[in-house]
Amino acid sequence: MQIATPYLMFLGDVPDRLAAKTAYGIVDWRPEWCVGQLRLPGCAADLGIPDLTIEEAVAKGVRTLIVGVVNAGGVLPDHWITSIVAALEAGLDVASGLHTRLGSIPAIAEAAARGGRQLYDVRHSDQRFDTGKGTKRPGRRLLTVGTDCSVGKKYTVLALEKGMRARGFDADFRATGQTGVFISGRGVAIDAVVADFISGAVEWISPAAAPEHWDLIEGQGSLFHPSFAGVSLGLLHGAQPDAFVVCHEPTRTRMRGVQHPLPSIEEVIDLTVRCGSLTNPEIRPVGIAVNTQALEEAEARALLEHLAAAHDLPATDPVRFGVESIVERIATLYPAGVAA
Amino acid sequence: MQIATPYLMFLGDVPDRLAAKTAYGIVDWRPEWCVGQLRLPGCAADLGIPDLTIEEAVAKGVRTLIVGVVNAGGVLPDHWITSIVAALEAGLDVASGLHTRLGSIPAIAEAAARGGRQLYDVRHSDQRFDTGKGTKRPGRRLLTVGTDCSVGKKYTVLALEKGMRARGFDADFRATGQTGVFISGRGVAIDAVVADFISGAVEWISPAAAPEHWDLIEGQGSLFHPSFAGVSLGLLHGAQPDAFVVCHEPTRTRMRGVQHPLPSIEEVIDLTVRCGSLTNPEIRPVGIAVNTQALEEAEARALLEHLAAAHDLPATDPVRFGVESIVERIATLYPAGVAA
Numbered sequence: 023m024q025i026a027t028p029y030l031m032f033l034g035d036v037p038d039r040l041a042a043k044t045a046y047g048i049v050d051w052r053p054e055w056c057v058g059q060l061r062l063p064g065c066a067a068d069l070g071i072p073d074l075t076i077e078e079a080v081a082k083g084v085r086t087l088i089v090g091v092v093n094a095g096g097v098l099p100d101h102w103i104t105s106i107v108a109a110l111e112a113g114l115d116v117a118s119g120l121h122t123r124l125g126s127i128p129a130i131a132e133a134a135a136r137g138g139r140q141l142y143d144v145r146h147s148d149q150r151f152d153t154g155k156g157t158k159r160p161g162r163r164l165l166t167v168g169t170d171c172s173v174g175k176k177y178t179v180l181a182l183e184k185g186m187r188a189r190g191f192d193a194d195f196r197a198t199g200q201t202g203v204f205i206s207g208r209g210v211a212i213d214a215v216v217a218d219f220i221s222g223a224v225e226w227i228s229p230a231a232a233p234e235h236w237d238l239i240e241g242q243g244s245l246f247h248p249s250f251a252g253v254s255l256g257l258l259h260g261a262q263p264d265a266f267v268v269c270h271e272p273t274r275t276r277m278r279g280v281q282h283p284l285p286s287i288e289e290v291i292d293l294t295v296r297c298g299s300l301t302n303p304e305i306r307p308v309g310i311a312v313n314t315q316a317l318e319e320a321e322a323r324a325l326l327e328h329l330a331a332a333h334d335l336p337a338t339d340p341v342r343f344g345v346e347s348i349v350e351r352i353a354t355l356y357p358a359g360v361a362a
Numbered sequence: 363m364q365i366a367t368p369y370l371m372f373l374g375d376v377p378d379r380l381a382a383k384t385a386y387g388i389v390d391w392r393p394e395w396c397v398g399q400l401r402l403p404g405c406a407a408d409l410g411i412p413d414l415t416i417e418e419a420v421a422k423g424v425r426t427l428i429v430g431v432v433n434a435g436g437v438l439p440d441h442w443i444t445s446i447v448a449a450l451e452a453g454l455d456v457a458s459g460l461h462t463r464l465g466s467i468p469a470i471a472e473a474a475a476r477g478g479r480q481l482y483d484v485r486h487s488d489q490r491f492d493t494g495k496g497t498k499r500p501g502r503r504l505l506t507v508g509t510d511c512s513v514g515k516k517y518t519v520l521a522l523e524k525g526m527r528a529r530g531f532d533a534d535f536r537a538t539g540q541t542g543v544f545i546s547g548r549g550v551a552i553d554a555v556v557a558d559f560i561s562g563a564v565e566w567i568s569p570a571a572a573p574e575h576w577d578l579i580e581g582q583g584s585l586f587h588p589s590f591a592g593v594s595l596g597l598l599h600g601a602q603p604d605a606f607v608v609c610h611e612p613t614r615t616r617m618r619g620v621q622h623p624l625p626s627i628e629e630v631i632d633l634t635v636r637c638g639s640l641t642n643p644e645i646r647p648v649g650i651a652v653n654t655q656a657l658e659e660a661e662a663r664a665l666l667e668h669l670a671a672a673h674d675l676p677a678t679d680p681v682r683f684g685v686e687s688i689v690e691r692i693a694t695l696y697p698a699g700v701a702a
Binding site: 154212217218252256279282300301 | 493494495496497552553554555556557558560561562585586588589590591592593594595596597599619620621622633636637640641
């Protein structure tokens with residue numbers, strides 16, 4: 023599976039920016055793939071890229087229509103179906119992050135079959151995987167882990183891809199969530215995989231590679247989240263990371279969606295090393311990434327300094343202060359990967 | 363979902379006893395539900411219960427045909443389909459542990475629809491679950507955990523159900539694997555659930571109950587198995603057990619299907635307590651169950667004595683020596699649950 027690029031971003035007539043969050047994420051990280059946007063009357067989101075008709079998009083070489091929006095109530099509105107069918111008839115593939123499967127809509131299924139086009143439902147996984155084997159495979163791997171869900175694990179790993187490449191590393195982002203799959207054009211929404219195959223799917227996402235190549239694997243959930251820890255553990259075992267970065271949001275008091283308090287960064291490091299050692303005894307932390315958005319700059323800097331000293335690790339806010347300090351630590355620990 | 367009892371056990375024409383392993387397990391633990399068996403010419407398995415035609419089974423009050431066999435190559439042979447359709451037409455539901463979904467065979471799907479009969483594919487899960495909440499719910503819970511897969515977790519929990527009931531406890535087996543689902547008539551094959559819902563499915567399997575009621579939850583895999591640890595952790599968090607029993611097979615040198623050595627019982631206890639504390643801070647071990655089949659009796663007894671002393675826990679082989687010592691420990695630790 024490899025979603026063909028470049029993309030035409032379909033926004034429908036979403037009522038606000040938040041409903042198009044996935045689309046914004048794709049444009050942020052892969053602007054070169056996002057040739058234009060297709061908006062219907064009443065659309066309240068704007069990606070800041072050219073508005074194109076399907077015909078104009080085809081003329082510009084677009085290969086796939088990306089439905090990177092959330093539809094209210096889970097039902098695909100008729101006028102969205104019309105646009106999707108038109109894209110298929112114009113020769114585009116369609117990739118969607120909707121809960122509704124594209125192929126479950128007869129008009130869409132028929133148009134795709136007629137034209138021999140691909141439909142991708144990145145929120146679902148129909149791929150068959152083997153169970154994980156846990157055997158060490160060549161190549162370096164880094165995983166982002168968290169004190170909670172939604173603490174910047176995807177952002178951090180994408181920032182590291184950029185920073186490590188700039189430093190001369192051969193490094194690739196590996197997606198495990200739906201927005202990430204659009205950003206990389208491949209990958210699997212790991213939380214949609216059948217439970218028996220979590221680690222096996224991650225082994226498939228990040229296969230054997232050249233010894234100094236880095237796979238930068240998007241983490242999910244937290245080993246301490248009572249809803250999703252199973253996903254996080256299978257992901258850790260399948261990723262068999264050499265290095266991990268702990269992501270954290272310092273103002274959060276309860277874990278997302280539940281009543282549990284957040285674990286400390288130290289607890290996360292300890293349990294990640296303990297469990298991760300099963301498939302990679304060399305696992306170690308290489309940094310702390312903190313979302314300091316809610317803090318004043320001086321307060322943010324003080325917190326990061328404190329965390330760096332307490333854990334003997336570079337600590338940064340990737341959005342505010344970049345990831346240079348973490349890249350530097352990786353270059354020190356794994357010098358063979360840096361370009362001469 | 364509740365599979366209607368009693369059962370007619372369908373064995374088809376399986377070539378050996380092993381192919382009917384699930385059926386033997388059901389007869390072992392629920393003989394009162396297994397009214398008869400239906401075998402086709404050439405069948406090499408025999409459950410030791412009466413051979414019945416479908417008509418005879420219906421006359422005896424049977425409600426469900428159980429396909430508790432493995433078919434070679436995953437394809438359902440035509441002569442099995444004929445028997446399954448005949449059962450549906452005679453008014454029985456059909457429950458299957460085959461990889462092939464019953465409803466994917468048009469003749470079976472049509473016969474079920476025509477007669478309004480239920481089809482159960484216990485190896486698959488189409489049930490919708492919420493994500494786990496991790497909130498402590500009333501009722502006592504015990505989970506079996508393991509140093510590996512296939513070390514007697516189901517057997518132990520079923521033996522404990524029998525032993526605890528005999529001691530006056532109000533205790534119910536809760537199934538998380540396919541054979542277990544047939545044995546309890548309900549439950550979910552937890553490894554078939556979508557990853558995001560592992561702990562939520564276990565919360566559904568073992569809902570809030572009376573304060574002194576015990577749910578005895580079938581464990582799966584091992585926190586130390588690189589293929590399946592995610593399932594085991596989600597199961598642990600969803601089960602939020604007060605008590606757990608460690609199951610072990612002392613002659614095994616590698617974990618099932620992989621190259622990894624087995625963890626020690628101490629490691630399993632430590633990590634289970636550490637991770638299980640997230641949803642139940644009162645979690646504690648109450649026994650060790652060892653499959654000593656490969657050992658001479660004196661050797662087995664010596665090993666169990668050693669393990670009991672080393673861990674300060676009752677250690678037994680449930681098959682060879684029963685589970686009385688573990689039940690006794692539970693009665694001592696949780697006296698309120700014992701009948702007066």
